[in-house]
Amino acid sequence: DVPLLDEERAERFAALVGNLMAAHIEVMATTTPGCDSASGLVPDALVVDGSLLLVDEGECAAGSLPEEPAARVACLVWAADGPSFLAEGCAHEELPADLRAALWAMLVMGRGQKGDLRALLGADRGDEAWACLGAAYPFLGIDEDEETFQAAPLDLGVVVRAFAGAMEPMARAVGCGRR
Structure with missing residues (x-):
């Protein structure tokens, strides 16, 4: 590692x-x-990036493969506590605080558009975050052609609990923190 x-x-x-x-x-x-x-x-x-590690039909019981590729992350398909595991991993990933904020926002919203990241981070940094997150995190379900995303379905409470310790630095990074 x-x-x-x-x-x-x-x-x-x-x-x-x-x-x-x-x-x-x-x-x-x-x-x-x-x-x-x-x-x-x-x-x-x-x-080998995350998109090559998504669960495919041959690895699932008949008829149990999630329709959306974003939900085919192995921990979501096979682990009982997969959503918590995924959210905790995202919250503790070594990322700049503004990228972590963008990742958090996409998980909380569940679906949205590239413009949502541009509104959060500014046009240039929003575009950079979109490209970075799209290349590395297939569970965000980023569609480059449509400029939309549909993230893996995670319970809001799971995401909030996982990111609780990171909220202040993320808020500061996007201009919403305490002064």
């Missing part, structure tokens, strides 16, 4: 991985999307 690396450490890690690969040594590293600062620096890296 690779933690969040600053730029210098990411470059050193990427060089190490590159040297190992040049010596024909296979390297496997796992990281959360918010901590992936090195994969783009490693030539020939194969990155």
Whole structure:
């Protein structure tokens, strides 16, 4: 598991991985999307993102596959407490506070438009957040063509409890915090 690396450490890690690969040594590293600062620096890296890990028909009992791809996250399909597990993971992901706020807002709203993130974060940062979250978090159900999202259905109480400790930094990041 690779933690969040600053730029210098990411470059050193990427060089190490590159040297190992040049010596024909296979390297496997796992990281959360918010901590992936090195994969783009490693030539020939194969990155497996969350969309490749969604549950498919062959992995579900007949007729039990959720219709919406956003709800096909393994913990939501197979774990009894999957929604809490997913919400807790999101709340503790190493992300900038404004991105965490955008993630929280999308889970709370359940569905919406790209314009909702632009209204929350401003046009430029909203567009950046949309691209970042869409690439890394398939459970948000982001549709690039339609500029809409339909997140995995999570109970509002589950999301609120999971993010309770992160509310103040998120509020400050979007200009709503205490002064």
